[in-house]
Amino acid sequence: MNPVNPSKNDAWKLFLKENQNAPFNSILQGFKTIFSEKDVPVVWTPDQYPLASNVSIWIKDLNLSYPEFYDWSIKNKAKFWEHIIKSIPLKIKTPYTAILKEAADPDQTKWLQDATFNIVESCFLAKSDQTAFYYQSEQSPDIIQITYGELQKKVRACAAALNAHGIAAGDRIVLYIPFSIEAITNYLALIYIGAEPVLVADSFSAIELKKRIDIIQATTVITTDFYWYADKKISVLPKVLEANPERIILHTAEIADAYSIRNNVNDILLTDLLNFNAAATEPFYHSSTDTISILFSSGTTKEPKALPWTATTPIKCAADGKLLQDIHEGDVVTWTSGMGWMMAPWLIFASLLNKASIAIYSGAYSKKEFIDFTIQTKVTVLGTIPSVVKSWRAQDFGKIPNWNVRVFSSTGEPSDMDDYLYLLYMNNFKAPIIEYCGGTEIGGGYISSAVVLPNALSCFNTAAPGSQFILINEHKEVLSAAGSGEVFIIPPAIGLSQQLLNKNHHEEYYSELPAIKNYPLLRKHGDGFTIQQLDGISYYKSIGRTDDSMNLGGIKISSIEIETVINKHAAVFESAAIASQDKNGGPEKLILFIHPLLSISDISAFQNELQKMIQKELNPLFKIFAICFKENFPRTASNKLMRKELRKEYLAHQ
Numbered sequence: 001m002n003p004v005n006p007s008k009n010d011a012w013k014l015f016l017k018e019n020q021n022a023p024f025n026s027i028l029q030g031f032k033t034i035f036s037e038k039d040v041p042v043v044w045t046p047d048q049y050p051l052a053s054n055v056s057i058w059i060k061d062l063n064l065s066y067p068e069f070y071d072w073s074i075k076n077k078a079k080f081w082e083h084i085i086k087s088i089p090l091k092i093k094t095p096y097t098a099i100l101k102e103a104a105d106p107d108q109t110k111w112l113q114d115a116t117f118n119i120v121e122s123c124f125l126a127k128s129d130q131t132a133f134y135y136q137s138e139q140s141p142d143i144i145q146i147t148y149g150e151l152q153k154k155v156r157a158c159a160a161a162l163n164a165h166g167i168a169a170g171d172r173i174v175l176y177i178p179f180s181i182e183a184i185t186n187y188l189a190l191i192y193i194g195a196e197p198v199l200v201a202d203s204f205s206a207i208e209l210k211k212r213i214d215i216i217q218a219t220t221v222i223t224t225d226f227y228w229y230a231d232k233k234i235s236v237l238p239k240v241l242e243a244n245p246e247r248i249i250l251h252t253a254e255i256a257d258a259y260s261i262r263n264n265v266n267d268i269l270l271t272d273l274l275n276f277n278a279a280a281t282e283p284f285y286h287s288s289t290d291t292i293s294i295l296f297s298s299g300t301t302k303e304p305k306a307l308p309w310t311a312t313t314p315i316k317c318a319a320d321g322k323l324l325q326d327i328h329e330g331d332v333v334t335w336t337s338g339m340g341w342m343m344a345p346w347l348i349f350a351s352l353l354n355k356a357s358i359a360i361y362s363g364a365y366s367k368k369e370f371i372d373f374t375i376q377t378k379v380t381v382l383g384t385i386p387s388v389v390k391s392w393r394a395q396d397f398g399k400i401p402n403w404n405v406r407v408f409s410s411t412g413e414p415s416d417m418d419d420y421l422y423l424l425y426m427n428n429f430k431a432p433i434i435e436y437c438g439g440t441e442i443g444g445g446y447i448s449s450a451v452v453l454p455n456a457l458s459c460f461n462t463a464a465p466g467s468q469f470i471l472i473n474e475h476k477e478v479l480s481a482a483g484s485g486e487v488f489i490i491p492p493a494i495g496l497s498q499q500l501l502n503k504n505h506h507e508e509y510y511s512e513l514p515a516i517k518n519y520p521l522l523r524k525h526g527d528g529f530t531i532q533q534l535d536g537i538s539y540y541k542s543i544g545r546t547d548d549s550m551n552l553g554g555i556k557i558s559s560i561e562i563e564t565v566i567n568k569h570a571a572v573f574e575s576a577a578i579a580s581q582d583k584n585g586g587p588e589k590l591i592l593f594i595h596p597l598l599s600i601s602d603i604s605a606f607q608n609e610l611q612k613m614i615q616k617e618l619n620p621l622f623k624i625f626a627i628c629f630k631e632n633f634p635r636t637a638s639n640k641l642m643r644k645e646l647r648k649e650y651l652a653h654q
Contacts (some may be wrong), residue, residue, distance in 0.1 A: 009041075011034050028421060041459075043421070043457050046453065049451050051328075070462060070463065081466060081494055084315060084318065084322070085099075089122070091125070092117045093285045094116040096112040096115035098110070098114075110288070111288050111492075118286060119314045123353060125355065126148045126355035128148050131147055132150070132151040132358065134377040135181045135359075136373050138228045138230075138231070146181060155188045159189040160280050161274050162189055162193060163193050167195055168193065169284045173221075174212070174213060175197050176202050176236065177202060177222060177223055178202055180339075180360065193283070197293050197294070198218055198295075199340050199341070199344065201341060210244070211303070213245055215304070215501070216501060219245075220247040221240050221248055224250065249267075249269075249270055289498075294309070305441075306500060306503075307441050307500060309345070316495030319444070319466060323450070323464075324445065325434055328354070330356065331356040331380045332359050333383070334360065334374060334377075334381070334382055336384045342443075346444060361374075366388055366392070371397060380404055381407045382407070383408075383409040384408065384423075385410065385411065386416060389410075394573065400427060403426075403427050405430075406431055407431055407451065408423060409433070410433055411436045414458070414541075414543070415458045416567055435448065435460045437542065441509075442495050444495050446469050456539050458541060458542075460529075461540070467489070468489070469490060470490065470516075471531060476514050480531075484528065485529065486525075488516075490523070497509075508524070510522075527542065528546045529543060544560035546558075550578075552587075552623075553619070559576070565617045571600055573595045573596060577643075580654075592627045593633065610624060
């Protein structure tokens with residue numbers, strides 16, 4: 001990569017100052033004039049931050065720079081995590097004898113050795129009259145508020161009722177339900193009594209739900225009859241009935257007696273369960289290795305991995321929320337998430353353990369009503385995903401003058417620079433976008449941005465404190481300054497999974513690894529990044545999963561790199577690039593799936609335009625073989641584009 005002229009970032013600041021009232025298209029044109037494709041586009045600097053960040057306070061106390069602080073968090077992992085634990089502060093029943101006890105086998109590493117605690121008790125340490133939740137449904141103008149004191153009472157009452165109805169420690173209970181206060185109450189109540197809530201996205205079919213019930217041998221499904229999304233009534237209960245679990249606990253939005261769940265004495269309405277006069281129950285105290293929740297890997301093309309979160313995983317969520325998203329006591333935090341993927345429990349723990357409030361909107365995040373909700377609830381930390389931001393841009397919401405957003409954060413898939421420039425424009429460039437990437441098996445992120453470092457559009461600028469990774473290129477070289485490579489994580493770190501319930505964990509993450517000098521222990525992850533240096537800071541840009549790469553004309557390239565170019569066409573709302581081979585093998589051919597934004601009358605001319613863009617910005621050897629038009633791309637519960645499904649769809653029609 002070419003060296004970058006830092007003065008371009010100064011030119012950008014001057015341009016914004018002189019064009020404060022310009023429309024977005026003018027801002028976008030100015031951005032493209034100043035920055036080239038090879039530049040690191042720093043669009044926000046730490047001097048713009050309105051308060052002392054958690055990280056800046058910590059590094060000031062340690063008398064360190066940020067790079068020195070990060071190195072300290074790696075070289076002194078026990079001290080780092082102990083500081084996090086004390087800052088929560090974690091309520092512990094039996095004290096730990098060691099913060100960290102390493103082992104040659106990373107799956108045998110111990111955190112908080114010999115300690116016992118119930119993480120839910122640490123979720124209620126804020127002032128009892130502070131708001132814990134704001135909640136609004138798509139069909140109601142009313143915003144419901146619940147204080148920490150009220151939430152604690154609801155959780156304890158729910159825990160007692162669940163216990164009284166036979167749910168005990170170790171029971172696996174599926175939550176197949178949209179994100180709501182009730183869902184979160186059930187989730188915390190189950191952990192409180194030692195049961196293991198299992199999160200399954202309610203968008204999954206009955207077959208996929210049944211598959212997950214069978215994998216973890218769940219006894220009960222907590223669900224709802226229906227909910228509203230984008231003005232459509234989404235039925236949930238029929239899919240649960242088809243999956244036929246042993247027991248159903250039903251939230252209902254209809255009149256209770258209008259429903260007969262099944263002719264089964266085990267089934268019960270949640271209202272009836274909660275109305276039961278149950279005696280208070282004591283919390284179940286977990287060891288640090290006990291399972292408190294079960295989530296699934298997002299893939300659906302093969303059997304999903306069942307990943308247990310242990311009692312220490314929420315500590316990782318809280319640490320990232322504190323140091324990366326910079327969540328302070330009293331903040332209002334939201335994420336455009338669903339209850340079935342990891343950002344839901346992440347949001348619960350990252351917010352409550354940091355004494356912040358959670359804002360939940362039950363409905364379509366793409367609608368202006370969600371933006372209005374974030375204004376009314378004074379959201380300060382807004383987490384989202386690229387497809388939602390793309391929809392905001394398509395609807396041209398413009399600037400949001402009353403936003404209180406101090407930090408944006410983004411996860412789920414690689415972001416588009418033009419879309420994220422629009423997100424900054426919506427907030428008048430007052431807040432950075434914290435890119436955040438990790439996984440269910442990490443309990444949070446391994447790479448991120450930080451508010452104490454310059455924020456470059458669609459780039460990451462730090463590894464998550466307390467965790468470490470390297471990039472390895474195709475020549476098995478460790479990258480440090482420039483190039484592209486695959487991520488390998490270096491254990492140990494709190495949050496890293498150490499067990500799978502239905503697969504061999506060691507084979508999934510530690511087998512067939514490259515032999516790299518000075519790195520005897522590596523863990524697979526599969527993400528690909530480019531790295532570039534500017535002013536002593538490493539900036540990383542996602543190029544997608546390494547298993548989404550293709551070989552075109554003898555050159556290896558990722559789907560993301562092609563899609564980034566194609567998405568710039570004015571008629572393209574979204575694209576997906578896959579490679580296909582003839583049945584008898586041969587060279588890979590580039591197939592583009594296009595979700596059109598505008599009507600395309602001349603397909604041949606359209607394909608020629610895209611081909612010229614690819615030739616100009618990537619390589620003339622990359623030839624488009626075919627274009628398929630499709631409006632709804634298949635996605636996982638965590639919103640990752642499923643290119644394998646598109647590849648299967650294409651082959652099925654050949």
